[in-house]
Amino acid sequence: MNSRLSAAVHGWLLLMPAMLLLVAFTHWPAVASFIESFSSTPRPRRPSRFVGVANYEQMLADPVFWQSLANNLWFALGTIPLAIGLALLMAIWVNDRIPGRTFARMAYFTPTILPMIAVANIWLFFYTPQYGLLEQVASGLGFASHNWLGSRETALAAVALVAVWKESGFFMIFYLAALQGISPTLAEAAALEGASRWTFFRRVQFPLLMPTTLFVLINAVINAFRTVDHIIVMTRGGPDNATSLLLFYIYQVGFNFWDTSYAAALTVVLLAMLAIAALVQYGWLERKVHYR
Amino acid sequence: MYSILVERVSKTWSGTSAVEDVSFTVKAGDLVVLLGPSGCGKSTTLRLIAGLDTPTSGRIVIAGQDVTELPPAKRGIAMVFQSYALFPHLSVGENILFGLKVRKVPRAERDARLAKTAEMLGLKLLLDRRPSQLSGGQQQRVALARAIVAETSVCLMDEPLSNLDAQLRLEMRREIRALQQRLNMTMIYVTHDQVEAMTMADRVILMRGGRIEQNATPAELYDRPGSAFAARFVGTPPMNVIPAQAVAGRDWALPAFGTHVLGDLSIGIRPEAVRLDPAGVPAEIVAAEYLGADTLIETRLGNAPFVARTAGRIGMKAGDTVHLAWSPGDAHWFDRASERRIA
Numbered sequence A: 001m002n003s004r005l006s007a008a009v010h011g012w013l014l015l016m017p018a019m020l021l022l023v024a025f026t027h028w029p030a031v032a033s034f035i036e037s038f039s040s041t042p043r044p045r046r047p048s049r050f051v052g053v054a055n056y057e058q059m060l061a062d063p064v065f066w067q068s069l070a071n072n073l074w075f076a077l078g079t080i081p082l083a084i085g086l087a088l089l090m091a092i093w094v095n096d097r098i099p100g101r102t103f104a105r106m107a108y109f110t111p112t113i114l115p116m117i118a119v120a121n122i123w124l125f126f127y128t129p130q131y132g133l134l135e136q137v138a139s140g141l142g143f144a145s146h147n148w149l150g151s152r153e154t155a156l157a158a159v160a161l162v163a164v165w166k167e168s169g170f171f172m173i174f175y176l177a178a179l180q181g182i183s184p185t186l187a188e189a190a191a192l193e194g195a196s197r198w199t200f201f202r203r204v205q206f207p208l209l210m211p212t213t214l215f216v217l218i219n220a221v222i223n224a225f226r227t228v229d230h231i232i233v234m235t236r237g238g239p240d241n242a243t244s245l246l247l248f249y250i251y252q253v254g255f256n257f258w259d260t261s262y263a264a265a266l267t268v269v270l271l272a273m274l275a276i277a278a279l280v281q282y283g284w285l286e287r288k289v290h291y292r
Numbered sequence B: 001m002y003s004i005l006v007e008r009v010s011k012t013w014s015g016t017s018a019v020e021d022v023s024f025t026v027k028a029g030d031l032v033v034l035l036g037p038s039g040c041g042k043s044t045t046l047r048l049i050a051g052l053d054t055p056t057s058g059r060i061v062i063a064g065q066d067v068t069e070l071p072p073a074k075r076g077i078a079m080v081f082q083s084y085a086l087f088p089h090l091s092v093g094e095n096i097l098f099g100l101k102v103r104k105v106p107r108a109e110r111d112a113r114l115a116k117t118a119e120m121l122g123l124k125l126l127l128d129r130r131p132s133q134l135s136g137g138q139q140q141r142v143a144l145a146r147a148i149v150a151e152t153s154v155c156l157m158d159e160p161l162s163n164l165d166a167q168l169r170l171e172m173r174r175e176i177r178a179l180q181q182r183l184n185m186t187m188i189y190v191t192h193d194q195v196e197a198m199t200m201a202d203r204v205i206l207m208r209g210g211r212i213e214q215n216a217t218p219a220e221l222y223d224r225p226g227s228a229f230a231a232r233f234v235g236t237p238p239m240n241v242i243p244a245q246a247v248a249g250r251d252w253a254l255p256a257f258g259t260h261v262l263g264d265l266s267i268g269i270r271p272e273a274v275r276l277d278p279a280g281v282p283a284e285i286v287a288a289e290y291l292g293a294d295t296l297i298e299t300r301l302g303n304a305p306f307v308a309r310t311a312g313r314i315g316m317k318a319g320d321t322v323h324l325a326w327s328p329g330d331a332h333w334f335d336r337a338s339e340r341r342i343a
């Protein structure tokens, strides 16, 4: 009994440093935000006080919140399938024995190791009106000039594309690792039966990759809702809030408008949405993807 | 009438050769075993026949058609892998039907063939399970079923029993042999286990270092091994092959063929051909191993280990001297330098 107790104490002591950091910088801020979301923002002459769900009522009536939410859903819908599909395609390709595959793997992975700020600056140059890369190519081919980031119709798609470019290489690594865990004799057995490359992918590789797809999907959803760096660098939410995503809006409310309580309420909503998404994916999908 | 012809086939992996100038034929309906120690090129030979690898040179013909350049699926073969290669996410039934679905066999025929095969291999109650829910022996049966359901005339197997325990191996090798004969399949079977080879094969192709050492029936391989290597590879315990000087001066033991220099020869005697006889060659016992039905006596003869198998228990221990004898007809003579058989 005594030794079991001391083992437990030991265990907790070992967990303590990491636990302290997590509590101080993750759990407590989340709880604090939750509490703060029910109070008013402190002003020089008006200290913070309990206001109930006033911040949430404000949110329901806030058109910019709704637009940010809609933007974010479109952003997620556009980036997630594209990034995952591309990642899968690249992984399948560089998993095969092709000449120069190490180089290809490295090339695909490079965007991942670049900081998002740097990526944003590279793409800023691509998208620049008049002398940007895209403009030069387009005008070379005789197309009319277009301000990709400056027009409401294309700005969201343009920043979504940057996210896809950055993320698919990262997801590819997971797919590549999973593909290498699939025994090569399965491919040989399928080849003996006359299965085409596509049949083998559809009937064997894709189902066996489902657990990876689930993992990648959850990460992609979370990433889609916490993207902010390249928005700040490239568009600052503009034009006319066309690229304002939820986290960017929270940043704006919190640190440009200094309405910290409203920002806290927005944060709570964002966290709740992510939690529900993760629960749905783990709880519901997980039962369908594991074959063991 | 042959079903498979392998003609002067070689395979080189970036400079080192795995298979060198290998030629043999397999008669329709025969079971031929590729036998040899690990790394001698058995799997490579089989994979070349299957089309999973392409030969560096040479020609492969199956059922009268040159298949050297054809992809595996066009060769009319089925194959059982050592690791079974079952699809882990598919049920047993789906695994067995995979190939038929790929080849778009009509549903009614598919179901009929599945039922027949499952019946034959005793898998009827397991069709809905996943491979991970099966024992090793059951997985092996599924792999076998997948090969049989294809109804190809040629079936290739690469060490199909090596992951099973001894008892199951014994049962499965009988079963595979019975199936092969019943369905009149032409089979090439790879193994490093000489007991499997001797018990199952119509012909054994013994390989060594990428080349064919001997191609013979099991009886020939045992009775007239073509080389000291073949002599040592077949039989439990293996044949004693020792320098011939060890029997110098024993007239009864000397070779009957014409001119020879004892120093250039090796003599081979199977342990089971040795008898204890006061007129024999004296040798000191190193160890005696009592096995029940018989005893293995390990001795040294002319500085080489020499094992004798005698019936029952002998009342002797290490350090004692025994006299070993055999009938001249049981002696095998090999050239010592080339290791080839002389007589």
Ligand SMILES: Nc1ncnc2c1ncn2[C@@H]1O[C@H](COP(=O)(O)OP(=O)(O)O)[C@@H](O)[C@H]1O
Binding pocket: B013, B017, B018, B036, B037, B038, B039, B040, B041, B042, B043, B044, B045
């Ligand atoms: N894919 C490969 N690449 C390079 N060398 C190989 C490959 N496959 C087999 N070899 C070599 O060829 C030789 C024969 O191998 P293998 O046919 O697998 O032997 P066995 O099946 O008789 O044990 C070995 O030396 C092995 O290292």
Ligand SMILES: [Mg+2]
Binding pocket: B042, B043, B044
């Ligand atoms: Mg092998």
